[in-house]
Amino acid sequence: MTKLRDKVVAVTGAGSGIGRALAQRLAALGAHLALSDIDEGTLRETAGSISGVNVSIHAVDVRSRDAVERYAAEARAKHGGVDVIVNNAGRTVYGSLDEVSYEDFAMVLDINMWGVVYGTRAFLPLLRERPEGHVVNISSINAMVPFAKNGPYNMSKYAVLGFSETLGLELRGQPIRVTCVHPGGIQTNIVNNAKNMTKEQATAFGRVAKTTAPAAAIAIARAIEKNKRQVFIGIDAKTMALCKRIAPHTTLQATAKFMETFGPK
Ligand SMILES: NC(=O)c1ccc[n+]([C@@H]2O[C@H](COP(=O)([O-])OP(=O)(O)OC[C@H]3O[C@@H](n4cnc5c(N)ncnc54)[C@H](O)[C@@H]3O)[C@@H](O)[C@H]2O)c1
Structure with a gap:
């Protein structure tokens, strides 16, 4: 997508963090917005923080296929069509793979993996009505370098990468681009919203996050306009991705050691 000006962009999870900052950045670039979140208040x-472009809001739980399909239909009715879908909503649960409850495991996969599948499939027919379209899926550096006690989240983000790469292949020859985004640590509410994480653990996680949400939003908007297939956000993500390619086992072990020392206990 060469220019975001006057395009219509749908963003899930737009009530906080990266989704909110991205909505603000897209508005500054002149894009109209169909914003959704499970939390209508945020x-x-x-x-309310955006002016100068058309904005619609939609209370949507991305775990519900029906709700996501309704969101696409409403966005089309309000804006006359949609050019870009950003599947951003996400959540994690803290705990090892053998102690996380099946319910929490499913909750994370339902939001982070199925939410991306539902969002993509619901909006693709709308993107096909436009001269060019774009699907943006927010994965994580955890799709290359997983953190211990973050298993369901790691899994979901590997799945988002596999889904995005497959989609890119299947859309070859069509004017729809796919961008998979891999942020490193971004200063957002993700740790406060994490299930089973104490305040101390959230603070420790928060300390290793060095990139701001507005900086992440600038990088994502640029990646859309430059049709990037994959983007790593933050020096931490860029370094980890490079090290993983060069020395996979050592990178996983070194990251685990780093997180044991500086991350949540
Ligand atoms: N913050 C980081 O360090 C980081 C790193 C890598 C990837 N990410 C990814 O970035 C995306 C945005 O996360 P963030 O860091 O801004 O976190 P955040 O918690 O600040 O924002 C997430 C938003 O998603 C919404 N949400 C949660 N469950 C939902 C559901 N079922 N349906 C609809 N909306 C729902 C929340 O209400 C919230 O507004 C997520 O996919 C996350 O995994 C974040």
């Missing part, structure tokens, strides 16, 4: 705050 979604209204995001919409």
Whole structure:
């Protein structure tokens, strides 16, 4: 997508963090917005912080296929069409693979993996109605370098990468691009919203996050306009991705050691 100006962009999870900052950045670039989140209150705050473009808000739980399909239909009705879908909503649960409950495991996969599948499939027919379209899926550096006690999340983000790469292949020859985004640590509410994480653990996780949400938003908007297939956000993500390619086992062990020392206990 060469220019975001006057395009219509749908963003899930737009009530906080990267989704909110991205909505603000896209508005600054002149894009119109169909914003959604499970939390209508924070979604209204995001919409209230934006002016000068058309903004619609939609209370959507991305775990519900029906709700996501309704969101696409509403966005089309309000804006006359949609050019870009950003599947951003996400959540994690803290705990080892043998102690996380099946319910929490499913909750994370339902939001982070199925939410991306539902969002993509619901909006693809709308993107096909436009001269060019774009699917943006927010994965994580955890799709290359997993953290211990973050298993369901790591899994979901590997799945988002596999889904995005397959989609890119299947859309070859069509004017729809796919970008998979791999942020490193971004200063957002993700740790506060994490299930089973104490305040101390969230603070420790938060300390290793060095990139701001507005900086992440600038990088994502640029990646859309430059049709990047993959983007790593933050020096931490870029370094980890490079090290993983060069020395996979050592990178996983060194990251685990780093997280044991500086991350949550
Ligand atoms: N913050 C980081 O360090 C980081 C790193 C890598 C990837 N990411 C990814 O970035 C994306 C955005 O996360 P963030 O860091 O801004 O976190 P955040 O917690 O600040 O924002 C996530 C938003 O998603 C919404 N959400 C949660 N469950 C939902 C559901 N079922 N349906 C609809 N909306 C729902 C929340 O209400 C919230 O507004 C996520 O996919 C996350 O995995 C974040």
